[in-house]
Amino acid sequence: MSCSVHRARRIKHICCFLLFVTLTFIISRDLSNTVHYPEDIEEELRHLVDVDFTLNFSARPDVRTKTSWDAPILWQGMFNPSIYDTIHIQLESSIAVTVFAVGRYLDVYLETFLTSAEKYFMVGLPVTYYVFTDSPENVSIVELASQRHVNVKKVEKLSRWQDISMMRMQTISKLIETEIRHSFRYVFAFDVDQVFKARFGSEALGQSVALLHSHFYKLPKYRFTYDKNLDSVAFMETGDFYYHAAIFGGFWENVKNLTDTCHQSIMEDKKNNVEAKWHDESHLNKYFWLHKPTKLLSPEYCWDKRLHNEKRHIRISRLVWAVKQYDSLRDFK
Numbered sequence: 001m002s003c004s005v006h007r008a009r010r011i012k013h014i015c016c017f018l019l020f021v022t023l024t025f026i027i028s029r030d031l032s033n034t035v036h037y038p039e040d041i042e043e044e045l046r047h048l049v050d051v052d053f054t055l056n057f058s059a060r061p062d063v064r065t066k067t068s069w070d071a072p073i074l075w076q077g078m079f080n081p082s083i084y085d086t087i088h089i090q091l092e093s094s095i096a097v098t099v100f101a102v103g104r105y106l107d108v109y110l111e112t113f114l115t116s117a118e119k120y121f122m123v124g125l126p127v128t129y130y131v132f133t134d135s136p137e138n139v140s141i142v143e144l145a146s147q148r149h150v151n152v153k154k155v156e157k158l159s160r161w162q163d164i165s166m167m168r169m170q171t172i173s174k175l176i177e178t179e180i181r182h183s184f185r186y187v188f189a190f191d192v193d194q195v196f197k198a199r200f201g202s203e204a205l206g207q208s209v210a211l212l213h214s215h216f217y218k219l220p221k222y223r224f225t226y227d228k229n230l231d232s233v234a235f236m237e238t239g240d241f242y243y244h245a246a247i248f249g250g251f252w253e254n255v256k257n258l259t260d261t262c263h264q265s266i267m268e269d270k271k272n273n274v275e276a277k278w279h280d281e282s283h284l285n286k287y288f289w290l291h292k293p294t295k296l297l298s299p300e301y302c303w304d305k306r307l308h309n310e311k312r313h314i315r316i317s318r319l320v321w322a323v324k325q326y327d328s329l330r331d332f333k
Contacts, residue, residue, distance in 0.1 A: 051087050055079055063313050073296040076315040079203045085124060088202040094126040096184040098172050101133045101192045102157055109192045109322055114142045116196035125202060130175060169280055173259040181252050188249035193322040200318045206295030208254045210288050213244035214299035214307060227282040232274045233265040234282035239289045245281035246302050261287050
């Protein structure tokens with residue numbers, strides 16, 4: 001039997017097994033049952049599992065729940081948290097989180113970010129927070145659950161916040177190459193000036209995950225603030241959505257490709273004395289225009305409370321913007 005035929009049959013068996021297990025979860029809802037995956041197919045299952053087929057896309061007729069390329073847009077009411085959690089716990093899905101807390105961002109935001117994440121972010125799954133800061137000695141110790149860790153990394157404090165924002169792409173890529181790829185299936189990058197307020201769970205895991213910006217998700221495309229400078233690699237005449245760089249994630253392979261591509265684009269702009277309109281976010285939007293994400297998080301996964309008059313679609317605020325103090329925090333002189 002040829003290797004290709006053998007592999008095809010193997011994958012077919014894995015898919016049938018996965019379908020059986022998933023349907024068992026859906027029918028029984030008995031979270032006390034434990035399913036053990038054979039070790040030799042565990043890694044292939046991690047790539048093949050697609051719990052998103054359990055999503056109820058008609059549960060939210062008030063909002064768009066699917067893209068033109070059939071990627072789900074995740075809203076409250078579309079998913080059963082128990083199904084997602086049970087399967088990802090069985091698969092031992094692990095998540096690396098990167099967060100940058102440089103200068104006064106460390107003192108003002110980091111502890112609240114971490115303590116709130118411990119209450120609501122991927123509860124029950126192994127998570128390591130990689131904290132990048134110029135002052136490792138000042139990182140506060142927070143109480144962590146089992147299988148949760150904080151790993152502090154020292155970075156240089158650059159003169160401009162724009163440079164810190166843009167250069168994080170290279171830093172994340174290097175970390176994935178040296179550490180994350182060996183221990184984690186998923187990577188999520190977060191801005192530190194955010195606070196978790198409700199479940200931000202395993203339903204958000206996916207191959208390539210993007211976030212709809214709360215300020216733009218209801219606006220027509222002509223209002224999107226893409227970079228219109230023809231000299232920038234980030235130039236976009238139009239696009240699908242406007243994505244917020246405060247959160248992005250997915251399989252480590254996909255996040256590495258994203259960060260590598262964005263970093264190369266940023267460096268190309270620097271060589272030509274160009275800076276994109278919204279820095280790394282402009283380059284991220286260009287990337288997701290060319291490489292469609294497989295899952296989109298609705299603005300409930302990162303909500304700006306100042307938009308209180310536009311909240312009718314937001315049934316739950318899972319993560320909110322912290323109070324911004326840009327005038328003092330971004331003065332790095």
